[in-house]
Every structure is written in structure tokens, then in C-alpha cells.
Amino acid sequence: VSKAILDSAGAAVQMECAQIVNSPGYQPRLMIMTSAGMLPSRQIIHVVGQRDPPKIQDLVYAVLQFCEEHKFNSVAFPALGTGQGGASPSAVADAMVEAVVEFVRKKHPKFVCSVKILIFQAVMMTEFHKSMKKREGEEVEEKSILTKIKSSITSLFGLGEERPSTSGLVLEKEEFEPTVFQLCADNEKAVSQAKKRIKELIVAEQAEKTITDQYITQLSQADVDQLRDLQKKLTVSIRLDKGQGGQEPRIHIEGLTRDVFTAESAVRDIIRKVERMEHQRSKALLVSGLVEWQFQIRSGMMVPFDMYTNLSLEEALERKQRVTISISNERYDADVMLRKAVSVNGRKQVELLRKDLKDDAALPSHWDDMKGDILKLFPLAAGSKEYNDVETEFQKTGLSANIISIERVQNTTLWQSYQLMKKQLEVKNKHTNNEKRLFHGTGAKSIDLINKQGFNRSYAGTQVGAKCGNGSYFAVDPAYSAQGYARPDISGHKRMYLARVLVGDFTQGRAGMIVPPAKGSRSASDLYDSVVDNTANPTMFIIFSDIQAYPEYLITFT
Known part of the structure; x- marks a missing residue:
């Protein structure tokens, strides 16, 4: 710890130490104080290392007394003696906590009000937590300072049993002294007018914002800590309600207008990060049920990769690109086409294996031979049964169009992911009526992306104006998709997909939705599968998960 502090503080602090100990008449002492150099603290107190718990207790007490004498408000300790000193973490925890309690009891400090014990070993943190739990409640004044230390450690490491409930959580906010206006005037009317104007100015500087989002229920303790940090930096109050009894989860922000808008932007960034992580986790989980990438030791x-590396390798294979992965905490450049990975320094090479787990998601029997490819488009022969079936669907509402071609999209990874999602919906919804064949018109520039990755919301459905939510839109009537959404290319050719869509259980959509709403009050995570424009007679279905639709046929027409 001493080396880390000195390295970060810089050479000036080391020189200052040397000057003190080499000064005439210097006598060895328990501690010396220097400036903090490049560290953000005011001072550094350098102490003689101890490994005996009673001596550590005396040392902590002496440092606290020293800080009080120098009118310091806060002090931060490492877990003294538990590193190279080899002292028992449990004994050290008891000693340090006892020193703090003794200092509070005997000295009744006026200046020192914050004591932090910084621990970065998760196992050791448990010992300090146990020690503070033992002392909790012994005396009112002791309890207050112990609670502060305990809550600091809890927020750093997220102890499950000490984690506060975030349903209706009001994040602690510093209280400010009120400002007092004394108004003097010739008459009561002038005083009233001045008072009214001051109130109007105060109100004008206040703002409130409420963010409603299903992903608020997925916020981690680290995310909540980010909200606390945000609240400390800005003049705002943040209230987090994860939603109970059928209520939608929300975050309420109020405070100075400029800070409320800054906080709102930051909160939405946190929620979007959670959304991306949740989508990545779901996608990785699905792919892990279809394909298992392994490496040779x-x-x-052959040892299987974790599900996120498994996803990275599979996506690299789809794009026919190389990807950087980690094996035994070492970075490797993986060539998925050659099934090998070479360490970044070039000294090691490992073999890769892709194991297909598609028994439960077999490819359709009418598909053509892929010849080892993951994606291929096959034109249907005009007059064949398959061609006629698609043509009938395309023209079922009287759409007058000249079909140029119908191509079957064969993407093994997309198909298998779709089938796995279909099975999950059947289990979740307890019925098999989850799938519909719907239409999606699009421009020529989106075709390659949809064929490779499916109906990703970043390029699918945005042209609709998101009137029912920010998802991918599919029409019941092909004529609707042909009107404006199937944009013609320079040759006048338009494109539309006949897609398989897992609509599952659906409900009414609305603008701004990024996920379907919860079904009821039993669980905030039990969501509808899709939303519609009209529950009585849907003409449009909107999905929010990229693997809920498969682009089965691409129809090119004029």
C-alpha cells in the first residue's frame, strides 16, 4: 500500500519524506505527515507498519486523535497489516473497529466525522462486515459512525444481506441551510408583490422529470450507486421506484432545472446500458443452446468457452471475421474460419472447435443444401407449390403488384435461435398459438443486414414513426407494407419480407415503449411478448427482441 500511495502521489512526496527523516534532530516517531502530492486528498499520514492487532488498534486510535487535533473531517485507512504483514483479517477488523468506537466514546470528536476503511479483497470485506455487525447497537453515538462505515463498505461491494431495497428508495441527499429573505417596504402591497415575484423565480428554477422504463427493475447495486454519485454532483433529488402492485417502474428526478435535465440524460444512459447488457445476456444464452465453441488445452x-465468448465467436463466424478473445486471462486473436487462436504476443496457439447443438432446432426439410455456409438465399421456381403459397399470401388482400422474384432466406443461426425462442414462449405462455406470418416492407439498403442479423431495431421499423413503441413493425396486410415502407431502388424495384413472427401474448402499444409492459402484478419481469396498434383488430404487431422474427421469404416486386 505504501508503494502504491507513493507511486501515485509522485516524487515530490518521497522527497518530502526524506527531508523530514534526514532533518537535524529528527527523532523516530509513530507517524509523520506530508502533503498529498498528486493525490486528491489534503495530506498523507505515513505510519510504521504493524502486524500485531493490539498495536494496530493503538495505531488507528493515534491516527484518529492526530486527525482531530489537525481539524481533519475525514480519514481513510487500508486494512492494516493484512497484506505482507500476514495479520488475521478477522483480528485486524475487530482491532480497527474497536479503535474507532473507543475514539468516539472517549474523545467525542468535533471535526472527524467520516472514517473509511478501504478493502479490495472480497473475502476480507466479509470479516470487516462481521466485526461491525457485532458492535452495532452498543451505543447510540457508536452506532451512528459504525452505520456510516458499514454502508460505505456495503455500497462498494454489494453485500446481499445489507443491500437496501430499491423499491421506493429515496437516495440520501445532503441538506442545505435555508436562505432567508427579509422584505421591507412602505406598504403591505409592495411586500406581497415582492414576495410573489421571489416565489415565481424560485419555481421557475425548479423542474421535475419522471422516467418510466421496464429496465429499471434490472438496475444493479452498482447502477444504484451511480445514481447516488449523480445526486451528489448535481442539485437534484432522485427517487427510485421499481414498481409493485402492477405499477410501472420509474425514476423521479427533481431539483434545479439545468441539473434535472443533465441528470435525466445520465439516468437514461444508465438504463440503456442495462438494456444492452440484458439483450446481450439473452442472446448469449440462446446461442449457447445452439452452438458450443471450445478450445484445446x-x-x-476440449474446454467450452463462457457464453459471452461463445457468442462473440459465433458472430465472428457469421461475419467471416477475426475476433479478439480471452483464454486463461490472456488475449488471443481468433481465426474462426481456420478454427485456431494465436496469443497476442504470438507465442501460443490453441485449436478451436465448434460443436453444433441443433438437435432441438433442426433445419426445415425443404431447405436446400447450405454446403457449409451459415447464410444463403435460394430463388423459388415460379409455379412451384412453395412459390404459389407465398404469392397467395402476398396477394390475399388484392395487392396489385408484379412479382419479380421470391427468395427463401436460409440462415441457420437465425433459424435455430428463432426456434429456441418459440419453444420458450410455448413453455411460458402454456400454449402453441404464438406464431404469425406477417409482412415487413423495407428499403434495399437494409436487405443484407436483415438477412444476416434479423430484424434489428436499429434499422427496422423506424420509418413507422414509432407510434406504438420503439420496436420492429410487421403488418397483417401486405398492401400496408407496400405503401411507402417498401421503398423502391433506382430501378423501381421494391422489397418486402414474408416473415415468421412470434407475437405470443400481446397488448396495446404506445409511443416511447422499448419493451412490452408487464402482464400483471405478480412479477414485473413477466412481460407481454409483443404489442399491437389495436387489440380488438390488430393491423400491426411490434416486437422488441431481435430473435422473435425470422425473415423467411424476400419478395422483390414493382
Whole structure:
């Protein structure tokens, strides 16, 4: 710890130490104080390392007394003696906590009001937590300072049993002294007018914002800590309500107008990060049920990758690109086409294996031979049964159009992911009526992306204006998709997909939705599968998960 502090503080602090100990008449002492150099603290107190818990207790007490004498408000300790000193973390925890309690009891400090014990070993943190739990409640004044230390450690490491409930959580905010206006005037009317104007100015500087989003229920303790940090930096109050009893989860922000808008932007960034992580987790989980990538270790055994690396390798294979991965905490450049990975320094090479787990998501029997490819488009022969079936669907509402071609999109990864999602919906919804064949018109520039990755919301459905939510839109009537959404290319050719869509259980959509709403009050995570423009007679279905639709046929027409 001493080396880390000195390295970060810079050479000036080391020189200052040397000057103190080499000064004439210097006598060895328990501690010396220097400036903080490049560190953000005011001072550094350098102490003689101890490994005996009673001596550590005396040392902590002496440092606290020293801080009080120098009118310091806060002090931060490492877990003294638990590193190279080899002292027992449990004994050190008891000693340090006892020193703090003794200092509060005997000295009744006026200046020192914040004591932090910084621990970065998760196992050791448990020992300090146990020690503080033992002392909790012994005396009112002791309890207040112990609670502060305990809550600091809890927020850093997210102890499950000490984690505060975030349903209706009001994040702690510093209280400010009120400003007092004394008004003097010749008459009561002038005083009233001045008072009214002051109130109007105060109100004008206040703002409130409420953010409603299903992903608020997925906020982690680290995300909540980010909200606390945000509240400390800005003049705002943040209230987090994860939603109970059928209520939608929300975050309420109020305070100075400029800070409320800054806070709102930052909060939405946090929620979007949570959304991306949740989508990535769901996608990785689905792919792990279809494909297992493995690497060979020295013994010759093949070891499976974690599900996120598994997803990265599979996506790299789809794009026919290389990807950087981690094996045993070392970075490797993986060539998925050649099934090998080479360490970044070029000294190691491991073999890769892709194991297909598609038994439960077999490819359709009428598909053509892929010849080892993941994606291929096959034109249907005009007059064939398959061609006629698609043509009938396309013209079922009297759409007058000249079909140029119908192509079957064969993407093995998309199909298998779609089938796995279909099975999950059947289990979740307890019925098999989850799938519909719907239409999606689009421009020529989106075709390659949709064929490779499916109906990603970043390029699918935006032209509709998101009137029912920010998802991918599919029409019941092909004529609707042909009107404006199937944009012609320079040759006048338009494009539309006949897609398989897992609409599942659906409800009414509305602008701004990024996920479907919860079904009821039993669980905030039990959501509808899609939303519609009209629940009585849907003409449009909107999905929010990219693997809920498969682009089965691409129809080119004029």
C-alpha cells in the first residue's frame, strides 16, 4: 500500500519524506505527515507498519486523535497489516473497529466525522462486515459512525444481506441551510408583490422529470450507486421506484432545472446500458443452446468457452471475421474460419472447435443444401407449390403488384435461435398459438443486414414513426407494407419480407415503449411478448427482441 500511495502521489512526496527523516534532530516517531502530492486528498499520514492487532488498534486510535487535533473531517485507512504483514483479517477488523468506537466514546470528536476503511479483497470485506455487525447497537453515538462505515463498505461491494431495497428508495441527499429573505417596504402591497415575484423565480428554477422504463427493475447495486454519485454532483433529488402492485417502474428526478435535465440524460444512459447488457445476456444464452465453441488445452481436452465468448465467436463466424478473445486471462486473436487462436504476443496457439447443438432446432426439410455456409438465399421456381403459397399470401388482400422474384432466406443461426425462442414462449405462455406470418416492407439498403442479423431495431421499423413503441413493425396486410415502407431502388424495384413472427401474448402499444409492459402484478419481469396498434383488430404487431422474427421469404416486386 505504501508503494502504491507513493507511486501515485509522485516524487515530490518521497522527497518530502526524506527531508523530514534526514532533518537535524529528527527523532523516530509513530507517524509523520506530508502533503498529498498528486493525490486528491489534503495530506498523507505515513505510519510504521504493524502486524500485531493490539498495536494496530493503538495505531488507528493515534491516527484518529492526530486527525482531530489537525481539524481533519475525514480519514481513510487500508486494512492494516493484512497484506505482507500476514495479520488475521478477522483480528485486524475487530482491532480497527474497536479503535474507532473507543475514539468516539472517549474523545467525542468535533471535526472527524467520516472514517473509511478501504478493502479490495472480497473475502476480507466479509470479516470487516462481521466485526461491525457485532458492535452495532452498543451505543447510540457508536452506532451512528459504525452505520456510516458499514454502508460505505456495503455500497462498494454489494453485500446481499445489507443491500437496501430499491423499491421506493429515496437516495440520501445532503441538506442545505435555508436562505432567508427579509422584505421591507412602505406598504403591505409592495411586500406581497415582492414576495410573489421571489416565489415565481424560485419555481421557475425548479423542474421535475419522471422516467418510466421496464429496465429499471434490472438496475444493479452498482447502477444504484451511480445514481447516488449523480445526486451528489448535481442539485437534484432522485427517487427510485421499481414498481409493485402492477405499477410501472420509474425514476423521479427533481431539483434545479439545468441539473434535472443533465441528470435525466445520465439516468437514461444508465438504463440503456442495462438494456444492452440484458439483450446481450439473452442472446448469449440462446446461442449457447445452439452452438458450443471450445478450445484445446495442453492435455488435449476440449474446454467450452463462457457464453459471452461463445457468442462473440459465433458472430465472428457469421461475419467471416477475426475476433479478439480471452483464454486463461490472456488475449488471443481468433481465426474462426481456420478454427485456431494465436496469443497476442504470438507465442501460443490453441485449436478451436465448434460443436453444433441443433438437435432441438433442426433445419426445415425443404431447405436446400447450405454446403457449409451459415447464410444463403435460394430463388423459388415460379409455379412451384412453395412459390404459389407465398404469392397467395402476398396477394390475399388484392395487392396489385408484379412479382419479380421470391427468395427463401436460409440462415441457420437465425433459424435455430428463432426456434429456441418459440419453444420458450410455448413453455411460458402454456400454449402453441404464438406464431404469425406477417409482412415487413423495407428499403434495399437494409436487405443484407436483415438477412444476416434479423430484424434489428436499429434499422427496422423506424420509418413507422414509432407510434406504438420503439420496436420492429410487421403488418397483417401486405398492401400496408407496400405503401411507402417498401421503398423502391433506382430501378423501381421494391422489397418486402414474408416473415415468421412470434407475437405470443400481446397488448396495446404506445409511443416511447422499448419493451412490452408487464402482464400483471405478480412479477414485473413477466412481460407481454409483443404489442399491437389495436387489440380488438390488430393491423400491426411490434416486437422488441431481435430473435422473435425470422425473415423467411424476400419478395422483390414493382
